[in-house]
Amino acid sequence: MPQASDVLQEKIEKYFPGNGLNTEAPVQFLRASGYLLNMDWTWSRHDVSDYTDMTQMEYDCLAFLAYEWDYGGLRVAKKESE
Numbered sequence: 081m082p083q084a085s086d087v088l089q090e091k092i093e094k095y096f097p098g099n100g101l102n103t104e105a106p107v108q109f110l111r112a113s114g115y116l117l118n119m120d121w122t123w124s125r126h127d128v129s130d131y132t133d134m135t136q137m138e139y140d141c142l143a144f145l146a147y148e149w150d151y152g153g154l155r156v157a158k159k160e161s162e
């Protein structure tokens with residue numbers, strides 16, 4: 081059952097007009113932005129270690145996929161000290 085807020089759904093519709101609220105456009109956008117969809121449904125990119133490293137659109141797409149479609153969030157590499 082969809083869980084993304086109305087505000088987040090409106091952002092996705094604005095970013096990708098005519099696509100509805102499906103996964104295809106946000107997934108393609110994240111992949112084109114250098115993100116990798118991992119086997120556990122999380123996303124990663126070599127130079128992104130925190131949500132604050134993402135653009136607003138990247139964050140919105142990732143959040144939409146997580147809330148609306150149960151994708152995972154952002155996977156970050158563990159630091160050597162961890």
